[in-house]
Amino acid sequence: MKKQLILADGTIFIGEGFGSDADTVGEVVFNTGMTGYQEILSDPSYCGQIVTLTYPLIGNYGINRDDFESINPAVRGFIVKEAADFPSNWRNEFTIDEYFRMKKIPGIAGIDTRKLTRIIRQYGTLKGAICSIEEDAEKVLEELRNKSLPTDQVHQVSTKNPYPSPGRGKRVVLVDFGMKHGILRELNQRDCDVIVVPYNTTAEEILMLRPDGIMLSNGPGDPKDVPEAIEMLKGVLGKIPLFGICLGHQLFALASGADTTKMKFGHRGSNHPVKDLATGKVAITSQNHGYTVDLDSIAGTRLEVTHIALNDGTVEGLKHLDYPAFTVQYHPEASPGPEDANYLFDKFMEMIESAKQEVGQHA
Template sequence: MKAYLILENGDSFEGISIGAKREVVSELVFNTSMSGYLEILTDPSYAGQSVIMTYPLIGNYGVCLEDQESSSVFTEGLIVSELSRIGSNFRTEMDLDTYLKLNDIPGIAGVDTRHLAKVIRQKGCLNGMITTQKYENIQEVLPQIKAYKVEHVVEKVTSDSIHTISSGNKKIALYDFGAKRNIAEHLIKRGYEVIVVPASTPAKKVIAMNVDGILLSNGPGDPSECTEIIGEIKQLIKSGIPIFGICLGHQLMALAQGFKTEKLKYGHHGANHPVKNLINGHVYISTQNHNYVIKESSIDASIAKVWFMNVNDQTIEGLKYHGQPIQTVQFHPEACAGPQDTEFLFDEFTKMIEERR
């Protein structure tokens, strides 16, 4: 069956329908990873977005359910150049097309995804519609496509209730703004009891748990929209409990400290983004998935210093806060999917906790 991708600027592309045969409008982002498509599909940070994979062949090793980063698919749609119909891997449990159908995720194959990436790089972030209906007059659907906004997505991806997923002598409260499974796995591997708390959990409730540390997770959407969460983080700061923030957690902490965020032209999405540690000069390759960054000019040098910077565009990738046991990074040190260069940051978090104890 034919499928069509219509961009808000009026560009349209014809391809082959994959996954669910339903229409979806969403924000479009491109990801430059060569693998890790299952981790990308199940990363809650993609809620409200459809992903364009720039690597030309996707699905070649099938679907290994153990590699899912959450229990659901949060990506709105998938756009690929070529979809492999056979998964060549001893761990594979099904092909990618079947997986998309089972999770009601529409997609399109047979389009020039590298050209699409160039369009977004030139024009900035765009909305798009994936559909199996051929519209004779594209102009009639453009208002609907242009009107789409990624809003209130943290509420859609967070946990329903507080729950513990491990046991240990020390406790970490993991604020779930759309947390990837491997964040908790890294904490468990270091011997921590991980208590997952929903995004709306009051700070006083977490502080009363007598936890040894707090991790602010990754998540989707515009961080400045999360005003109530930012207010609770301000209370967490006053507690003196060591805090580590990742991606959205990094941005929310900055906003709670009085800094500002801004939207990038087309965001950072992929597993090959170089970041430089400005303290020791080392460069690491990182996994990234975000459209917003901390505005450098808004950072008060008396409150925080820049820890990491993006080598490609010099945007802020990490902050250390003066006189506070707080460190945050914009990229994903849990590295799923992606290089494991920055896994040591979980040990940095552990060190902060031990120093406080």
């Protein structure tokens, strides 16, 4: 079935539809990862977005039961150069076409993804629509330009009720802004007693759970659309050791007096070099974000920049100068991508232990 991709700037691509026959609208972004499409399509941080994959062949190892980062994908659509019809891998259970049909996700193949990526890099992320070739392009374009994209993505993907992931080690409250399963998996591997809570949980409710540490997850959208979380963070900072990832990092910055801004086309991929300013070491990281902490806004706060992106110099890590709290913009749990930064979960465990010992000394 022929489909068309229509961008808000008037550009039209014609391709072959796969997955759901439904029409879709979203923010068109691109990811440069060569592998990991299953984790990408199931990452809740892509809620409301249509993802372009720059690697030309997608679906060649199929879809398996193990590599999901959420149970129900929130991505609005997929754009690929070529969708593999006959995947070859011992773990394969579905083609991407079969899986997208089951999950009602529309896709379009046969697109010149290099050209599309250059448009996004030049003009920034754009609204786009995937629809049938029979739709009137001018009418779709007019509707697209008049349509406002949602701002409640975190509300859409966050858990509605708290739930435990029991362990016998340190108790960690994991605030779910659109959590990838990889974060929970890393905490479970360290035998943490995890309690996952919704994005709008108050500071009082979190403190009542008597956590040893607080983990802020990744998530979609603009951090300023989650004012509840910023207020919560103001209430827990300095009381409980804290580690934040991606959206959690941005919310931590806002709660500490810094500012965030929207990037032109964001960072989405699995080969972004990040420098640790304390050690000089460079990690190759997995990233997925469209907003960044404004470097100039950190002056006058009690925050210190700990990591920077080597590609564009943007802020990739922060720590608080007074409290046991640090955050990173990238994904140390990978999923997909390299695991260079996995040690940060161990650093979080050590920070919790140090805070406990300090409390014991003052008791």
